[in-house]
Amino acid sequence: MPTPRTRKPVVAPERRHKAGILDIRNIIGLLLTTYGVILTLTGIVADPQHDKTGGVNANLWAGLALLVVGLAFVAWARLRPVLVPEQPAEDD
Amino acid sequence: MASDTLIDANAVDYLIVLLYFGVVLGIGVVARRQVSDSVDFFLSGRSLPAWVTGLAFISANLGAVEIMGMSASGAEFGLPTVHYFWVGAIPAMLFLGIVMMPFYYGSKVRSVPEFMRRRFGTGAHLVNSLSFAVAQLLIAGINLYLLGSIIHALLGWPLWVALVVAAAIVLSYITLGGLSAAIYNEVLQFFVIVAALLPLTLIGLHRVGGYGGLKDKITEAASAGGDIAPAEQQLNSWPGQALSGFDSPLFSVIGIVFGLGFVLSFGYWTTNFVEVQRAMASDSISSARKTPIIGAFPKMFVPFITILPGMIAAVLVSEIADVKAGETVPGGASGEGVAYNDALLYLMRDTLPNGLLGLAIAGLLAAFMAGMAANISAFNTVLSYDLWQQYVVKERDDSYYLLVGRLATVAATFIAIFTATLASNFSNIMEYLQVLFGFFNAPLFATFILGMFWKRMTPTAGWVGLVSGTLSAVAVAFLSEDAFGSWSSGVIPIGGQGAAFLAAAAAFVVDIVVSVAVSLVTKPKPVSELRGLVYSETPREDLVDADEASYPWYRRTLPLAGVALAMVVILNFAF
Incomplete structure (x- = not known):
């Protein structure tokens, strides 16, 4: 249905909603956090394979780093949400 | 070989890889709900913030070719490979943001070839869009081949x-x-690839005893003689003779600065629609200009997670070290013997525990898919807007061209499968690509820059310049030692990257000379049609964002570019 372009005398406040999961920061944050959890657990549970890493528990450290970065992205998206102007219903 | 697989992945690794694929497909499904018209599909509705398009800008380039090619080059030549970044990318990216982006974004064109059409008419446009479309299919094929391998x-x-x-x-x-x-996906891929390659580099460095240990080991390996460059050439970025293929240090520096730094890289970064398309998707002219400039910051550190692992692999991984010592080693990703391109895969095998290994695999797959996706999404835009709408079926409604775009994507994917098999015939992928870019991009940059700043340049000069520039690059490649492998005749005694630099430089010079000559004897476009397209005919306010002056310095185009330039100069001195 085409929306007529009527010029209103008073500009109504634009309807907006948060981008939520569509916010790329949430997608990055969630994926990195999940990877962080998996690697940290692997680092704790599994054989650290010191022969490969040269004596460092690489999974554990990388997992913790990913957790920090991932959570930082989620926090950023929470604290400074993107507001998307609501589209007039004209899909399909 | 006892096992057919190069890397032993376990359940955790597969979980990580599958998770990534799930998210990638999920993004496709979610993004679909937002796509309502063709501007959404092709230019993301021009709504993305600069940091997103900036990361996408370099991610689109951080594909298979860059990661495998750069680590391969790092393993073979060492530090001089950084020139592909610090000389061969950053200056051109800054130039794109400062000088050229206002024309692209401000003229509201939907693609780089469309700019060409508005400035020079259909002749140059057809040459540009056809050569671009073909190049994208070839490159998508190379990405796909590496992904498959x-x-x-x-x-x-x-x-x-x-x-x-x-x-x-x-x-x-x-x-x-x-x-x-x-x-x-490109933005997501950027983080996954960093998360994958950074631990690989750090563990690798730890294993060889830090950067000092790496230097000692490279020096030791180089002193064994053979066909490889001496250690001091591998450990200093300048003058980089082994990389450029010039024997003289002076010519090598000139070749790198002019051939790679100026002609090849400006041609690639400033006219390549794959890159420019990312900036066009941003939400304002200010964001569009900042896109390549923000991208420049991570870009200058990419060598540390691509070239450095390659150098480490060449001393730490026995197979790659043997290849470097001139031996032939069976195995490799292709199954036809270990090659420098396998450096990263072997380093992953030798240094990463299961878990991180999965992340590294996910990162590589991500990069390869993103690279291919970037080529294909640029291809479908050019095919539907620039070729189909312009020359085949005109004046249909928007949904029709959206459908054409989707069909073009399908067709491109099938063609890429065929070009993937073609790509497998070339041993050093980087070289093959440089040759291609030399043909298509170097003359393009000449034509664009002349057309943007010289209003007298005529439509005829546009296409004649492009064609003669491209042909001269092809001619140089045939006359060189090995730009076309066994097809090259060797009349001009230069091989390796130097041949690509020379072909690009020839294309640039011939294009400029021919364009000027032809312009002087043909009829220019009326000045009234050049607004937004030529510098002298465009009002200043069309080229800048009025809001930008009110931003703090770190959100403004020029100060950001200045910081990036200073950092890259420091990096050049440091290494």
């Missing part, structure tokens, strides 16, 4: 099965979500 190396699937599966995944996420999905 890593799946082959990892899972032991036959190459053709791997190719088809990889192509199907890329196809589904682009057709679903269009450019938005491609850009979202």
Whole structure:
């Protein structure tokens, strides 16, 4: 249905909603956090394979780093949400 | 060989890889809900913030070719490979943001070839869009080939099965979500690739005893003689003779600065629609200009997670060290012997525990898919807007061209599967690509820059310049030692990257000379049609964002570019 372009005398406040999961920061944050959890657990549970890493528990450290970065992205998206102007219903 | 797979992955690794694929396809599905018209599909509705398009800008380039090619070059030549970044990318990216982007974004064109059409008419436009479309198909094929070969190396699937599966995944996420999905995935891919390559580099460095240990080991390996460059050439970026193929240090520096730094890289970064499209998807002219400039910051550190692992692999991984010592080693991702391109895969095998290994595999697959997706999404825009709408079926409604775009994506994917097999015939992928870019991009940059700043340049000069520039690059490649492998005649005694630099430089010079000559004897476009396209005919306010002056310095184009330039100069001195 085409929306007529009527010029209103008073500009109504634009309807907006948060981008939520569509916010790329949430997608990055969630994926990195999940990877962080998996690697940290692997680092704790599994054989650290010191022969490969040269004596460092690489999974554990990388997992913790990913957790920090991932959570930082989620926090950023929470604290400074993107507001998307609501589209007039004209899909399909 | 006892096992068919190069890398032993376990359940955790597969979980990490599968998770990534799930998210990638999920993005396609979610992004689809947002796609309502063709501007959404092709240009992401021009709504993305600068940091997103900036990361997508370099991610679109951080594909298979860059990661495998740069680590391969790092393993073979050492530090001089950084020139592809610090000389061959950053200056051109800054130039794109400062000088050229206002014309692209401000003129509201939907593609780089469309700018060409508005400035020079259909002759130059047709040359540009056709050559671009063909190049994208070839490069998509190379990305796909590398993607297929890593799946082959990892899972032991036959190459053709791997190719088809990889192509199907890329196809589904682009057709679903269009450019938005491609850009979202590129940004995501950037973080995954850093998360994958950074631990690899750090563990590798730890194993060889830090950067000092790496230097000692490279020096030791180089002193054994053989066909490789002496240690001091591998450990200093300048003058980089082994990389450029020039014997004289002076010519090598000139070749790198002019051939790579000026002609090749400006040609690539400033006119390549794959890159420029990312900036066009941003939300304002200010964001569009900042896109390549923000991208420059991570870009200058990419060498540390691509070239450095390559250098480490050459001393730490016995197979790669043997290749470097001139031996032939069976195995490799292709199954036809270990090559420098396998450096990263072997380093992953030797240094990463299961878990991180999965992350590294996910990162590589991500990069390869994103690279291919970038080529294909640029291809479908050019095909539907620039070729189909312009020359084949005109004046249909928007949904028709959206459909054409989706069909073009499908067709491109099938063609890429065929070009993937073509790519396997070239041993050093980087070289092959440089040759291609030399043909298409160097004359383009000459034509654009002349056309943007010289209003007298005529439409005829536009296409004649492009064609003669491209042909002269082809001619130089045939006359060189090895730019076309066995087809090159060797009349001009230069090989390796130097031949590509020379071909690009020839294309540039011939294009400028021919364009000027032809302009002087043909009729220019009326000045009234050049607004937004030529510097002298465009009002200043069309080229800048009025809001930008009110931003703090770190959100303004020029100060950001200045910081980036200073940092890259420091890096050049440090290494």
